[in-house]
Amino acid sequence: xxxxxxxxxxxxxxxxxxxxxxxxxxxxxxxxxxxxxxxxxxxxxxxxxxxxxxxxxxxxxxxxxxxxxxxxxxxxxxxxxxxxxxxxxxxxxxxxxxxxxxxxxxxxxxxxxxx
Amino acid sequence: xxxxxxxxxxxxxxxxxxxxxxxxxxxxxxxxxxxxxxxxxxxxxxxxxxxxxxxxxxxxxxxxxxxxxxxxxxxxxxxxxxxxxxxxxxxxxxxxxxxxxxxxxxxxxxxx
Numbered sequence: 001x002x003x004x005x006x007x008x009x010x011x012x013x014x015x016x017x018x019x020x021x022x023x024x025x026x027x028x029x030x031x032x033x034x035x036x037x038x039x040x041x042x043x044x045x046x047x048x049x050x051x052x053x054x055x056x057x058x059x060x061x062x063x064x065x066x067x068x069x070x071x072x073x074x075x076x077x078x079x080x081x082x083x084x085x086x087x088x089x090x091x092x093x094x095x096x097x098x099x100x101x102x103x104x105x106x107x108x109x110x111x112x113x114x115x
Numbered sequence: 116x117x118x119x120x121x122x123x124x125x126x127x128x129x130x131x132x133x134x135x136x137x138x139x140x141x142x143x144x145x146x147x148x149x150x151x152x153x154x155x156x157x158x159x160x161x162x163x164x165x166x167x168x169x170x171x172x173x174x175x176x177x178x179x180x181x182x183x184x185x186x187x188x189x190x191x192x193x194x195x196x197x198x199x200x201x202x203x204x205x206x207x208x209x210x211x212x213x214x215x216x217x218x219x220x221x222x223x224x225x226x227x
Contacts (some may be wrong), residue, residue: 004157042119042219043203090157103149104215106157 002105021076023091032074035090121218138204139186146207153201
């Protein structure tokens with residue numbers, strides 16, 4: 001495995017379901033990010049973790065709950081989502097936190113559809 | 116409010132044409148500007164620019180930053196169908212915390 005991997009690649013869930021998205025990076029990076037990409041909108045930064053500690057939460061609804069057990073793994077737990085949460089969820093990592101002009105490397109994304 | 120604006124929103128050209136994509140920004144405490152190519156899902160990194168007037172090149176792609184006028188351009192010469200993608204511009208800034216702000220992207224379609 002190389003780079004940043006995400007599972008599952010596609011997910012369909014009902015509004016009452018609980019599911020989790022997983023991201024794993026094999027680059028030895030210390031910072032990891034969750035982004036949401038909706039159709040015809042810019043990428044939206046959701047959460048930032050640096051050395052397993054959450055450093056940013058961009059006013060994301062509580063139905064999205066991140067977890068970072070170590071620097072290589074990042075989860076996004078989903079609970080009682082709404083149809084408007086349907087989007088592509090991208091994970092990224094960088095060697096250091098944004099601010100050191102670090103390049104972010106993206107995973108392939110999880111395409112989520114909420115019915 | 117920090118923002119990144121890309122133009123045009125979409126572009127259709129024929130193979131062999133040269134295209135110029137634009138990215139203008141207003142960001143507090145600018146740190147760097149990045150260009151990404153997004154084909155199907157994950158954006159792939161193209162360039163990172165931090166200094167004005169220094170062109171970065173990679174094959175047929177090149178980019179330059181103007182920190183005085185707050186914009187960057189991405190040039191693609193001799194376009195190929197494989198260049199068809201969404202090109203994203205992101206700017207790294209600081210307003211309380213460090214963050215990346217993305218533009219909506221320019222969708223490029225290259226016809227054979």
